[in-house]
Amino acid sequence: MDNLVILCFAVINSIALLALISLGLAVIFGMMRVINFAHGEFIMLGGYATVIANHCGLNLWLSMLVVAPMFVALIGAVAERLIVRRLYGHLVTTMLATWGLSLFLIGAVTAIFGNTTMGVSAPLGNIPIGAYSIGAYQLFLIGITALLVVSALLALHWTKYGLIARAAMQNSEMAATLGINCDRVYAATFIIGAAISGLAGALLAPISGVLPHMGAAYVARAFVTVISGGGALITGFLSAATILGPVEALLSYFATPVLGQASLLLLAVIILRLFPTGVSSLWIGGR
Amino acid sequence: MSKVPILAARGLVKRFGGVAAVDGVDLVVDAGEIRCLIGPNGAGKSTLFKCLTHQHQPTSGHVLFEGRDLQGLATHRIARLGIAIKNQIPSIYANLDVRENIRLAGLRRWLGKRQLNRVVELTLDEIGFDERLASQPAATLSHAHRQWCELGMLLASSPRIALLDEPTAGMTREEMLKTVDVIKRLNASATVIVVEHDLEFIARLAQRVTVLHRGKVLVEDTMDKIEANEIVRDIYLGRKKEAAHAEG
Amino acid sequence: MVRQVKQAFFPVALVLFAALGPFILEPFDLVNLSAFSAMAIAALGLAFVWGTLGILNLGHCTFFGLGAYAYAIAVSNLGDSTLAALIGIALAVAFSLVLGYFLFFSRLGDVYLGVITLCVTLIFYSFMTSTADPSFHIGPVPLGGFNGITAVPSLNMPGDPQAFLSTEATFSICLLSLAGAYVLLSLLRSSDAGRIMTAIRESELRSELLGYDIRFYKLVGFAVSAAMAGLGGALYTAVMGYVSPNVFDLSQASQFVLWVIAGGLGAFVGPVVASFGFQLLSSQLGANQVFNTELIFGATIILFVMLAPQGLQPMLLGLSSLKFPHRFGILRRKEKPA
Ligand SMILES: Nc1ncnc2c1ncn2[C@@H]1O[C@H](COP(=O)(O)OP(=O)(O)OP(=O)(O)O)[C@@H](O)[C@H]1O
Numbered sequence: 001m002d003n004l005v006i007l008c009f010a011v012i013n014s015i016a017l018l019a020l021i022s023l024g025l026a027v028i029f030g031m032m033r034v035i036n037f038a039h040g041e042f043i044m045l046g047g048y049a050t051v052i053a054n055h056c057g058l059n060l061w062l063s064m065l066v067v068a069p070m071f072v073a074l075i076g077a078v079a080e081r082l083i084v085r086r087l088y089g090h091l092v093t094t095m096l097a098t099w100g101l102s103l104f105l106i107g108a109v110t111a112i113f114g115n116t117t118m119g120v121s122a123p124l125g126n127i128p129i130g131a132y133s134i135g136a137y138q139l140f141l142i143g144i145t146a147l148l149v150v151s152a153l154l155a156l157h158w159t160k161y162g163l164i165a166r167a168a169m170q171n172s173e174m175a176a177t178l179g180i181n182c183d184r185v186y187a188a189t190f191i192i193g194a195a196i197s198g199l200a201g202a203l204l205a206p207i208s209g210v211l212p213h214m215g216a217a218y219v220a221r222a223f224v225t226v227i228s229g230g231g232a233l234i235t236g237f238l239s240a241a242t243i244l245g246p247v248e249a250l251l252s253y254f255a256t257p258v259l260g261q262a263s264l265l266l267l268a269v270i271i272l273r274l275f276p277t278g279v280s281s282l283w284i285g286g287r
Numbered sequence: 288m289s290k291v292p293i294l295a296a297r298g299l300v301k302r303f304g305g306v307a308a309v310d311g312v313d314l315v316v317d318a319g320e321i322r323c324l325i326g327p328n329g330a331g332k333s334t335l336f337k338c339l340t341h342q343h344q345p346t347s348g349h350v351l352f353e354g355r356d357l358q359g360l361a362t363h364r365i366a367r368l369g370i371a372i373k374n375q376i377p378s379i380y381a382n383l384d385v386r387e388n389i390r391l392a393g394l395r396r397w398l399g400k401r402q403l404n405r406v407v408e409l410t411l412d413e414i415g416f417d418e419r420l421a422s423q424p425a426a427t428l429s430h431a432h433r434q435w436c437e438l439g440m441l442l443a444s445s446p447r448i449a450l451l452d453e454p455t456a457g458m459t460r461e462e463m464l465k466t467v468d469v470i471k472r473l474n475a476s477a478t479v480i481v482v483e484h485d486l487e488f489i490a491r492l493a494q495r496v497t498v499l500h501r502g503k504v505l506v507e508d509t510m511d512k513i514e515a516n517e518i519v520r521d522i523y524l525g526r527k528k529e530a531a532h533a534e535g
Numbered sequence: 536m537v538r539q540v541k542q543a544f545f546p547v548a549l550v551l552f553a554a555l556g557p558f559i560l561e562p563f564d565l566v567n568l569s570a571f572s573a574m575a576i577a578a579l580g581l582a583f584v585w586g587t588l589g590i591l592n593l594g595h596c597t598f599f600g601l602g603a604y605a606y607a608i609a610v611s612n613l614g615d616s617t618l619a620a621l622i623g624i625a626l627a628v629a630f631s632l633v634l635g636y637f638l639f640f641s642r643l644g645d646v647y648l649g650v651i652t653l654c655v656t657l658i659f660y661s662f663m664t665s666t667a668d669p670s671f672h673i674g675p676v677p678l679g680g681f682n683g684i685t686a687v688p689s690l691n692m693p694g695d696p697q698a699f700l701s702t703e704a705t706f707s708i709c710l711l712s713l714a715g716a717y718v719l720l721s722l723l724r725s726s727d728a729g730r731i732m733t734a735i736r737e738s739e740l741r742s743e744l745l746g747y748d749i750r751f752y753k754l755v756g757f758a759v760s761a762a763m764a765g766l767g768g769a770l771y772t773a774v775m776g777y778v779s780p781n782v783f784d785l786s787q788a789s790q791f792v793l794w795v796i797a798g799g800l801g802a803f804v805g806p807v808v809a810s811f812g813f814q815l816l817s818s819q820l821g822a823n824q825v826f827n828t829e830l831i832f833g834a835t836i837i838l839f840v841m842l843a844p845q846g847l848q849p850m851l852l853g854l855s856s857l858k859f860p861h862r863f864g865i866l867r868r869k870e871k872p873a
């Protein structure tokens with residue numbers, strides 16, 4: 001019984017984790033069709049911002065929820081200005097350039113902080129379930145992920161910005177004739193995506209610690225989730241996370257975490273074999 | 288009289304979401320024919336062509352090539368049977384020169400090097416390309432020359448049947464007349480179905496004309512009879528009236 | 536004719552170097568250059584599959600790593616290094632066929648392909664780092680987790696595992712393999728099959744409508760590139776004497792891509808020259824500990840990509856030189872048709 005509860009928790013946790021690490025990428029890819037290879041490093045920078053701010057004496061919650069997203073948003077703004085903006089429309093080139101950025105950021109952080117793990121301790125203590133216990137912080141993570149996803153969905157469909165953004169993405173020329181400044185919309189979208197990635201990194205820092213190379217651990221899973229989700233922005237990656245998460249969780253639980261990750265990738269490849277434009281082509285039609 | 292038609296469509300349907308772009312087409316084309324397909328914009332002509340070559344999977348219905356059902360065949364398999372197509376949007380290897388374009392079309396026939404070179408030079412001759420044009424990258428060709436380059440590729444691939452979607456679009460009258468010649472060359476060894484709007488072009492080429500309207504075959508007859516047909520006139524004239532209305 | 540002479544120039548130079556190098560260079564340099572050549576062979580594989588066929592494989596190092604691990608395990612178990620290298624190639628090819636089946640038969644776009652291939656290599660990386668437990672072993676060889684497999688035997692005479700080859704002989708073999716790979720790929724590219732591959736890169740639709748099975752050609756090209764990477768990986772392990780999960784990591788993946796971009800997409804000589812140049816650079820930097828290589832490589836990739844914002848894309852399409860883009864690398868000297 002306790003076992004079952006723990007297992008359910010692991011499954012939900014895994015879905016939430018996938019959603020959390022993919023949301024920023026999904027926003028950028030879904031809206032701009034830009035593959036941001038530096039996504040993992042945005043997560044990493046969010047983690048570092050939290051840890052450094054906390055070590056400097058700032059309150060942990062402030063460091064996580066305010067400092068990290070703002071810092072990464074800043075980095076995102078610079079990257080957008082200097083790199084991404086100049087390459088709009090060149091999918092492959094953008095991908096390569098952001099990959100260069102990814103390596104550059106890893107190198108820079110290694111040069112500054114060294115190749116060692118730093119961390120902050122997880123707040124909120126544990127909740128006992130029978131013989132086991134789960135971290136209250138992890139419950140908090142699940143909650144805040146749900147909150148983020150729901151607010152992204154609402155922002156996209158119910159706010160003026162969402163409407164403008166969707167218009168600009170659908171048909172930038174038409175939007176331009178309606179007086180929408182597409183450059184600014186793209187920039188804003190990229191910055192928001194970066195901020196979300198930074199927040200994800202911040203939230204994960206207490207659990208996993210921070211390391212210059214930590215991005216690589218997340219980036220593969222995030223890409224796979226977003227890509228097998230396909231065209232529908234939020235619902236797509238959410239459903240992909242819901243399919244992939246449990247598989248990863250169960251295999252990690254019954255076998256090894258590495259097997260869990262490998263099976264996640266394998267499943268995604270199979271999904272793409274069946275639906276080359278992602279699972280969401282089921283309800284929005286193959287584009 | 289039990290001659291098998293080279294190409295036959297039976298109850299062919301293609302839906303895009305709710306729209307039936309091709310809505311139950313029955314079509315029989317005999318070997319050696321030049322058939323013209325006409326119809327107002329959006330009638331479904333291009334979509335029909337793409338269904339015949341499985342660039343679109345038909346929603347339902349059958350395509351028979353020399354009596355053989357093409358169902359389930361991939362596009363390249365259909366091409367290997369000898370069904371060649373020039374889509375409405377030109378598709379050539381823009382960065383390769385014209386000779387290479389044509390060579391790649393002939394290469395599939397596994398001819399042997401010398402024979403292949405002969406086919407390539409012959410084809411260049413047939414589409415009237417001199418050495419300068421032949422060694423130019425296809426991207427630098429004029430609009431009409433691109434069309435001819437693609438027709439040359441079809442010629443070199445020696446198809447059993449060639450589907451041509453608006454081969455004279457945007458051509459001057461002179462160029463159109465040259466295209467008529469090229470298509471006649473093609474017809475010497477292949478059946479041809481051609482989509483066109485230009486009536487003079489059709490009159491010079493086609494024996495029979497099929498009129499497509501809203502995804503269905505409206506009538507099929509000789510050009511003279513089609514020109515005299517009230518309903519066909521209504522479709523084209525009606526459209527013209529509407530257009531005049533919209534402008535006025 | 537002129538072209539053929541020009542084409543022959545590079546492999547001939549390599550062969551000469553293979554013959555003369557042992558007399559001029561120190562053993563330390565010979566070992567380094569052997570390792571560089573092994574890497575360059577793998578880079579040629581990527582130059583081929585990306586430049587000719589247009590397949591952007593960001594995870595090319597997967598095949599390199601598979602060749603490297605397969606060699607290490609096989610040579611320790613079997614003794615014969617020739618057989619082990621062949622097994623390395625075979626494993627890389629086999630995996631490329633399985634992966635390629637999923638990639639090409641799903642008709643994934645460029646970007647998806649790049650992402651998936653990169654993810655595959657990352658999965659290998661995390662798998663290999665998790666094999667520290669002694670229960671992960673093949674024959675007497677433990678996989679070794681993060682430390683990888685050490686004390687891998689170097690090349691030996693075919694059929695006589697005790698007769699290890701000297702540093703000089705290994706050097707010559709590596710350079711001759713590089714020359715061989717270059718010649719093989721050049722011949723393949725200018726063959727009919729290679730021209731069809733170029734055509735597929737130019738327009739998949741047209742090629743399909745002409746009756747070419749693009750999935751088949753892509754699969755073949757992918758397998759050829761994997762074979763090159765597998766050979767490179769096997770030779771690299773033989774030269775270095777160890778293999779670690781780092782062969783699957785991001786910076787390894789980025790190196791191959793960087794060399795091909797820098798050397799010129801569609802070219803063969805360029806990537807080889809670039810791979811030697813960058814490896815020399817990073818071994819110098821690594822020795823001096825001034826900067827870490829990721830910083831340098833990242834900045835270099837960004838610079839290369841940004842300095843040709845429009846230039847890279849036409850380059851990707853091979854627009855810059857007609858017919859078959861043979862460009863002599865960084866010099867970007869355009870050939871006149873012979
Ligand atoms: N890929 C597609 N997705 C959705 N609708 C399509 C698609 N292709 C064509 N259609 C629709 O199908 C109908 C028929 O189009 P089609 O291109 O076959 O007409 P056509 O007869 O070739 O016209 P034209 O003379 O302008 O070339 C049109 O209403 C068009 O909007």
Ligand SMILES: [Mg+2]
Nearest residue numbers: 332333334375
């Ligand atoms: Mg049409």
